[in-house]
Amino acid sequence: MPAPADSRDSLESFAVVARGVEKSFGSHKVLKGVDLRVEYGKVVCILGPSGSGKSTFLRCMNHLERIEAGFLRVGGQLVGYRQHAGKLYEMRHSEVARQRADIGMVFQSFNLFPHMTVLQNIIEAPIGVRGIPKRQAIEEAMTLLAKVGLTAKADAYPRTLSGGQQQRVAIARALAMRPKLMLFDEPTSALDPELVGEVLAVMKGLAAEGMTMVVVTHEMGFARDVGDSVVFMDGGVVVEQGTPSEFFDNPRTERARAFLGKVL
Numbered sequence: 001m002p003a004p005a006d007s008r009d010s011l012e013s014f015a016v017v018a019r020g021v022e023k024s025f026g027s028h029k030v031l032k033g034v035d036l037r038v039e040y041g042k043v044v045c046i047l048g049p050s051g052s053g054k055s056t057f058l059r060c061m062n063h064l065e066r067i068e069a070g071f072l073r074v075g076g077q078l079v080g081y082r083q084h085a086g087k088l089y090e091m092r093h094s095e096v097a098r099q100r101a102d103i104g105m106v107f108q109s110f111n112l113f114p115h116m117t118v119l120q121n122i123i124e125a126p127i128g129v130r131g132i133p134k135r136q137a138i139e140e141a142m143t144l145l146a147k148v149g150l151t152a153k154a155d156a157y158p159r160t161l162s163g164g165q166q167q168r169v170a171i172a173r174a175l176a177m178r179p180k181l182m183l184f185d186e187p188t189s190a191l192d193p194e195l196v197g198e199v200l201a202v203m204k205g206l207a208a209e210g211m212t213m214v215v216v217t218h219e220m221g222f223a224r225d226v227g228d229s230v231v232f233m234d235g236g237v238v239v240e241q242g243t244p245s246e247f248f249d250n251p252r253t254e255r256a257r258a259f260l261g262k263v264l
């Protein structure tokens with residue numbers, strides 16, 4: 001059970017505050033006390049070797065994984081837990097759903113509904129979860145499709161789209177919920193190399209608009225060019241956090257130097 005929140009970290013000025021987050025799968029401790037702060041309007045890129053716990057940590061941010069120690073706040077609210085009379089209680093499913101509505105998530109594998117058109121994929125949650133009138137949801141979806149360059153594909157089914165197009169739809173679908181925070185879990189890892197650029201360009205546009213973004217990525221160029229800060233994870237902890245130039249040009253730890261030596 002996570003420890004009760006520390007009042008110093010309940011600052012609303014941070015989009016995300018994590019302190020001492022721990023998570024195990026069986027006897028395998030994957031997160032061993034992760035600390036992180038993300039300011040509103042910033043792009044934080046999480047880098048690190050395979051198996052270092054990056055995706056697990058990201059999934060904790062919207063309670064897709066339940067943390068076991070430490071605490072995690074998004075938008076000033078504890079993720080997945082409610083505090084009452086000094087005790088913590090895990091949220092009911094409906095409360096978690098309400099909390100997740102403010103947090104957009106884009107996965108490596110797109111996860112579009114195959115039996116729905118692009119437009120239906122985008123309007124489903126705004127109508128069903130947010131209660132937005134259908135006409136308005138369609139108008140907003142078309143604006144988002146224009147933003148990701150896919151106006152012409154509104155009536156297409158996902159299977160007829162390239163991976164890059166499907167991922168751009170997935171981004172539009174997440175944005176349709178008007179999230180305050182966007183989480184990206186290796187959004188280009190499943191794409192053919194020639195399709196990576198179109199997805200990164202959409203993400204770069206979002207960053208320029210001031211969207212708060214946490215991005216787990218193996219795209220070092222994106223982290224360097226678009227990230228406001230880079231978080232380097234290894235062995236279930238944050239080993240370094242700094243500006244991209246601090247990290248890429250002057251890594252402080254041997255572990256970061258070894259990682260960069262392999263990926264650059």
Ligand SMILES: Nc1ncnc2c1ncn2[C@@H]1O[C@H](COP(=O)(O)OP(=O)(O)OP(=O)(O)O)[C@@H](O)[C@H]1O
Nearest residue numbers: 025030048049050051052053054055056057186216
């Ligand atoms: N649901 C799960 N059940 C059991 N083990 C898991 C589960 N999810 C992740 N793991 C394990 O936790 C460890 C960290 O996985 P995670 O996906 O967070 O790493 P990562 O840093 O994102 O790696 P990659 O860059 O390869 O995606 C790995 O050893 C993985 O096998």
